[in-house]
Amino acid sequence: MFNLDLFKNIGVSLYLFIYLIIPYPAITQTLKVEFIRNLESSLNARDLEFLKKNFRNDDNQNIQKQFSKIINDFPESKWKIKKLKSNIPNKDILRIKVSGKKIVNGEIHILESNFDYLFSIVNGKIAEGIIKNLFTTIRNDDKKININFKIPDRVLTGSKYDIDIILNEPLEEVIIAGAIKPHQVNSFFEQEILLEPLVSGGIFKMTRAPSKPGIQIWSGIIAHPEGMITFTKSINIVDEL
Template identity: 85%
Template sequence: MFILSLFKNIGVSLYLFIYLIIPYSAISQTLKIDFARDLENSLNARDLEFIKKNFGNDESQNITKQFSKIINDFPESKWKIKKLKSNIPNKNFLKIKVFGEKIVNGEIYILNSNFDYLFTVVNGKIDEGLIKNLFTTIRNDNKKIDISFKIPDKVLTGSKYDIDIILNKPLEEVIIAGAIKPHQVNSFFEQEILLEPLSSGGIFKMTRAPSKPGIQIWSGIIAHPEGMITFTKSINIVDKL
């Protein structure tokens, strides 16, 4: 359920994990106790029959297509899925983690993605799903870069809020490059992020939430002498906290 393109040169073309954020995916009605485990096992075993059986036709085709993309980029990726209690009526709640690594030109790129998956069940098939609290990173620095991501999970409609990507040990004489960009939830196009030199120890941005409830997505990249980090974060835009 994810997609990315590997880093190119300093003019980076970054593909988002947009299909993770599509607000029309979900999971099934008389939900069995072991459903989360079965879904996890099917994804890890690359067994798409389970998806075809529990998702509607359109969703099954979409998920199969997107699943193939993540497997193509990270062949050894693994899923961990846990069913949690939902406090929203008629909604089920899964906490999902996806992780993997890939070696390119001798460098190890590590994928780590966490998100919540809210869904209902219609006629025994997956329907009305929603991805929330998505945070995905891809990095090739072997965790040598000491970095903090201070991005809220939810904000009020129309309110101002801060996005801070902090390098806790900035380099004095070395130029670090980076950029951050908002994206539309329904966008399936490649998203290009052009790097610029960072004069301070990270990316610091004040922005304003949309005027209507929904999901806002931010993606960015940090280029550091120790490696690169790309990230994607979804923010819930709500009309009351």
């Protein structure tokens, strides 16, 4: 058992990673294997100059700031990229996987992030990018916590839906704390979430989707004697399934 008082009246910062996609000069309308390879290599090489030269001017400063924060938080992070088949006219889709780790106060924190990136090619550069199906976890429990995330990928506008974060093993005398909250897509990276005692084995929430199509993002945390797990999940809000 652990002392729940440690979690009272504290804010736990969650980093909501919006990982970046960088364009390759003179991209053709059909993405080639060479482009994917150069894109992946540039991300893993921390090539900030490549970012500066190839993103649109109005995004340069913001992109460099975000990318710098990611590699500062997880210096050993690695990107893997593959192209998906797109059924959306004039849109390409890349599936991105980001993994990394860092040591904080002697504890190893593991990052795993998966998402799809939809974009258009405008004047030979990637533009109009949208991140979808984002699911990111940062955990320091060495995978000892048996946890199941039941969060839908997409829901209808205005509909009710459930968010369930389930600890699969009986708690017995174990005390856990946690919280979950929504935030705006373009909000700041750091979100403060106040932990509360959880009387059941996880987080169980019913909520309602916005009335207009778009993307809703939820972030949360579970604090357990074995460690902490923070998570971020995007949900596509659509007007038809």
